[in-house]
Amino acid sequence: MLLVPCPNCGPRNSTDLRYGGESHARPDPNTASPAEWRAYLYLRDNPAGWLRENWYCASGCRRWFSVERNTATNEFRDPPLPGDKRGGAA
């Protein structure tokens, strides 16, 4: 089981956290085209390599944070940052 580096709680079992996945910046809901909005909803870079992704420390500090992980090796790159919607290939 993956150890996920929570910036507050330290490395924790991944089952202590909720995977927030790769996320994308939220378009302006009043001007976004259907294609832009659905890209935000559904389209992911899904790289085999470095990815910025979000985690929620559900059983610990309850903070969302964002961290880079290599999807091929499961290596995490320091440091985790506050959660955001600017995920994707890093």
Next chain:
Amino acid sequence: MTMSRQGVQPTEVIDRAAKLRFRWNGKRFSGFEGDTIASALAAAGEHIFSRSMKYHRPRGILTADYWDPNLMVQVGDDPNVRAGHRLLESGMDVRSQNAWPSLNRDIKAANSLLGRFLTAGFYYKTFMRPQWLWPTYERVLATFAPGGKIDLDTPHAYHDKRYTHPDVVVAGAGPAGISAALAASSAGASVLLVSHEHAVGGHLRYSSDAADQAALTELRAALDASDVEVLTDSTVTGRYEDNWLGIVQRNHPIAVERLIKARAKTLVAAPGLIERPYVFEGNDRPGVITPGAARRLINLWGVKPGERAVVFSANADGDAAVADLERVGTEIAAVIDGRTGGSVSSTAGSSRAVEAVMVNGTNGAERIDADLLVVAAGWTAPTSLLNMAGDRPIYDPTAARFFPSDPPSNVLATGGLAGDADLDGLRQHGAATGRLAAARAAAVRHRLQSRTARALPVDGDEPAWAPDERAPLGRDPHPELYRADTHGMVDMSEDISSKDLVAAAHEGYDSVELAKRYTTATMGPSQGKLETVNTVAAIAEARGETISEVGTTVWRPPYAPLTLGALAGRMFEPVRVSSIQPWHEANNVSVIQAGQWLRPDHYGDPAAEVRNVRDNVGLIDVTPLGKLDLRGPDVPKLLSLLYVNKWMKLGVGRVRYGMMCAEDGVVLDDGVTGRLGEDHYMMSTTSSGAGGVWEWVENWLQTERPDWQVHVTPVTTAYASINVAGPKSRELMSRVCEDADLDAEAFPYMTVRQATVAGVEDCFMWRIGFTGELSFELHVPAGHGLHVWEALMDAGSDLGVGPFGLEGQRIMRLEKGHFIVGQDTDGLTLGPSTGLWSLIKLDKDDFAGKPELAWAADRSLPMVVAIQPDDPDVVPEEAAQIVRGNTNEILGRITSSRYSPTLNRSICLGQVEPDLAAGGTKLTVLLESGERIGATVIDHHAHFDPAGERLRG
């Protein structure tokens, strides 16, 4: 072959003073303390232990250890016990498995008849068509299926779990593994040493060599004096990310088994080597054994494996077996040396015993009479734990086995897995590996601790990642001996011959992974530990390629088969109950599990509970209802962002219903939120949505609107929640409520008040309900929940107050047509499909899901509608399909369905295609029985009191 108990051996592990009586297929036997089931039976002269899976050929001892595929037996109600490993206990009722019609009777006709069908891929070829024969096929397959009998009345057994965080886990306790554990422990690491066997020592245990025994004594003494935690009869079954290990401990003093989940900082894989059988005609005839089996039988249990032996030896283990056999008086008829070109090509005899061996030795081809054939053809490196760590071991033809390639640097191999050396060399390599494991574990420990913000202070800088400066082990040359000039069994568990594999390759299944699945080779109880490399060799031969070119299958967890009990074991899932639970339990409650909660479903008669609420007054414990305490000046903005409706002008003391949609417009949750004070709100969520909504709120506040000033506190379990519902609820409340005006004018529908109830201050009282009746929802500080509940029950006895459960509430909410998110909606139900279009305020600047909901305005959507079957006595199943006429074209489905005790008829909610949503539309509902019934969409969601007069009261 005749096995028999001999005089005392210096290395034996049996206590001849402790006789154990047991039964084998109903007959009385005895053995000694320290015997395995198999050694006790062998000592008593038994030599047939099972029948093979497909051909029902008699099978005897092969390896006499955990991996022996021929020694699967039933012990009492415990199937698939490994008789080569399980220690004998007094009173055991041991039976053979898969012995049809019996262990000792051949069914030759059946064998040959079946043989026609049982070729490679027989599952796929034989049992596919015609489909109507499937019941017959199933019976046939059940006869073939290996495995014992499951007793459904077996009493529940306790399987434990343990979590541990050692610095170093050493898997395997041979000389290298013990040396690694000792060295790591001396270097300051906490060490867990796991041995598959009942005692540490690996191959030293069954060596009669004096130096080996001296080393074993020394290593055991050192372990006893060390801080190493030793687990015997335990298996590291899997290695997962970041050295998360599954370990099954079978010899726990209290539990049947214990599953240990260990987070090791470094893992040392030292499983040793596993003897590989040799493939030739008659290699599965009882009497053909490995040198390890011979040496274990002789040296551990004092059992002579046979009277007259041929030994085919290609290595030192075979040579050592010769010496051991001679010592106990087995006549050595011939030693055929595989290193100098000698070979064995077949055995002859009855199906039950070897009588002669055809060899090609220094005397040329000859037939040698013997009742025992010991075959030392080489080893399989059980690289499983390395495979699980991502390594792809590489085949070395000069040593005739696989070696580690490039495992991650927190996984280190030692012992036979890493190479060959004499005993001192193995111990030195093990010790060096242990020191390296400890050094790297220290670095991992430092890193883990220093990255924890609130950790204890960590001294100094993170230690450098220790370089691997171990002197590598050598590789002893070994001839590549996989198959003789004849064909034989490759997989004795599954009855797969080398001919089957060649046939599979010729049929096109010539990749190892395909051939394995097609033939089921390596998929039996030995999990490929004995069979994999021979399977690869057979495929390589069929393809005319080398083993390196063909490659091998990837070993996945588990390392050894696991019981379901070990996996299921003890659960650490908390069960939640409200503080009122003792009252429920004292009052005939039927509970229902809802997520982590146990909730009152009913108290005997839900229909009566409904009538009592409609006529008098009832209490329901709704404690699991999600409750979020929201404080701060920006709460209205948060509510406006998360709900589809408007929240900026909610007055203090007012309550509003809200629906939440996700960003894709799908209904996420619903509930009411009340304004308790100037900057203080309480949001309620569905019970099942409580956790998810909290995360949703936190996500928006933390990632999208971090500048907003809102504090979120989950208070679901801080309050016990009671809904008081029914026409007499106001009267009841007035008797327990001291400081609030409950008059309809002063405390109208959809408002909230703070009040003292039954002497308990700081209760919140909401004029809301799910039942459609005049209702007061109380949120009482949790510790006082039982007191308030009992006070209400006492105060209302003359009013007919009674409890009602979730089922009664479900009936009443269905009568009122309230949908339940997740029951009447699904993962595709957009907000407007609930019928609440007017709630969705697209003129708000922003809210979750707004664009999708705006676009949905232009589309016709499936709709949630209230449906009444034409026959009021028919209650359709939930999830029954709504179809077009007599066709199977699906137009919708029933999502909720109950019999209404209020209306004396069946009532439903359902989802239907847009053009069927209008009131009066006739529907056809296809029941599970196949019957089709008529039903009608009604004008509004409420089957009962559509104007809502009762709840406003």
